[in-house]
Amino acid sequence: MHLYIHIPFCKQACHYCDFHFSTSLIQKPALVDALCREVELQADYLPTRHLETIYLGGGTPSLLTEAELNQLFETMHRHYTVAPDAEITLEANPDDLLGPPSDRLQPLRRLRKFVNRLSIGIQSFHEPHLRMMNRAHSADEAVTCVQLAREAGFDNLTIDLIYGISADSHDLWAADLAKALAFRVPHISAYCLTIEPGTVFGNWQKKGRFQAPDDEFAAEQFTMLVQTLRSRGYEQYEISNFAQPGWEARHNSSYWKQRPYLGIGPSAHSFNGESRQYNVAHNTKYIQAIEKGKIPCTVEVLSRADRVNEYLLTGLRTQWGCDINELTTLAETDFELLRRTELEELCQRGWLRFNNHKLTLTEAGKLFADRVAAELFVS
Structure with missing residues (x-):
């Protein structure tokens, strides 16, 4: 952890x-x-x-x-x-x-x-x-x-x-x-x-x-x-x-890699696999809440789409890329079939590579990482 x-x-x-x-x-x-x-x-x-x-x-x-x-x-x-x-x-x-x-x-x-x-x-x-x-x-x-x-x-x-x-x-x-x-x-x-x-x-x-x-x-x-x-x-x-x-x-x-982590302190974020929480970004409010034994945070339960999109946004930035089987698990449907048109267009554009069940950015695609991820987002 x-x-x-x-x-x-x-x-x-x-x-x-x-x-x-x-x-x-x-x-x-x-x-x-x-x-x-x-x-x-x-x-x-x-x-x-x-x-x-x-x-x-x-x-x-x-x-x-x-x-x-x-x-x-x-x-x-x-x-x-x-x-x-x-x-x-x-x-x-x-x-x-x-x-x-x-x-x-x-x-x-x-x-x-x-x-x-x-x-x-x-x-x-x-x-x-x-x-x-x-x-x-x-x-x-x-x-x-x-x-x-x-x-x-x-x-x-x-x-x-x-x-x-x-x-x-x-x-x-x-x-x-x-x-x-x-x-x-x-x-x-x-x-x-x-x-x-x-x-x-x-x-x-x-x-x-x-x-x-x-x-x-x-x-x-x-x-x-x-x-x-x-x-x-x-x-x-x-x-x-x-x-x-x-x-x-x-x-x-x-x-x-979407591993669970705990963030401590004002403005810190945490992720436990199911939800994210965000501590208040204010030192005085943070101290006062903690002194009362309360965590001053906002909790966001991640939807199916949230988990898919976060994995795309972070995973595509790395050399490990995104595993198409993991995307299918998170999306609860065949991701390759769901986003076939977008995948083909991004590969043809020279921004995305799809080999051995892995999606990775090309050298050209690294300049447009967030855009590539956004084009593959699910709702």
Whole structure:
């Protein structure tokens, strides 16, 4: 089983981010107490109490103190057994991983006591791009933190990058990829810059102060990404995720494979195979409800169509694709017969491949993943 914990705090707001977080840390102690209480309240949500992966995301989990991490992990171990080889991931910003000049490894040694995988949000090694996105770290800190993470004993590292940022050429993106590859990290995640309503970029776009990424420009950078990483031995096991063989993210893969997971914290989602639930995205409301012993969530019982469509939406993004027999089971009817016309058209268009009872996207189809899935949706 799989456990996600949302840490809804950040030093500052990135201009592209629409995740739930607060830049005020006043409620952090009370929030950590509430997270621990929710772990207790939700202990029987999953089919078993044995965890194969734990993921601390956010927000910025690297803002947690050693005492707060200890409190969380002691609570988890009280209510769950954790597999000896469990993948335990923490998302971190580069600036949080750097100790004082007298002991640069101090924060990383602290984290090493609790987690065995770091996901470092670098986004770019180009200083002007970092400033434009309002990232809290510098390009130099991005480089240094990866080097120090290796020194601290973190072999299981992944770094996040963002592409599609407007520029005169693709040279800066090529340089970001070259820098990332120079570290020889086993996993790289890369996401296209998207402009979401309510973000700083979204508000700037409304006022004509910011231009959304050009689709063709972003598609060219995506192609560069795939070709460059593939040439260096990385497998694109999900559209935005690339790993050296054997280093795929086990926790995130559980989402794409529709495995049950529990999400703890404000705005966290959970899935038990039959329904999804969504915690309230408000720190104060979350804390107040948990203190009363209530889970502040909305529960959505999944219909037959929901389960088919979710499997299509997530499965087609991966190298494993969607099993036609599983789709038939979920749809309670012959899926191939039901969607024969759409399947044939998508294959003829060169976006979809149908072999050995598996539906997978072609290279061209990866640029239209959501559209392909939507054309196969059932109602």
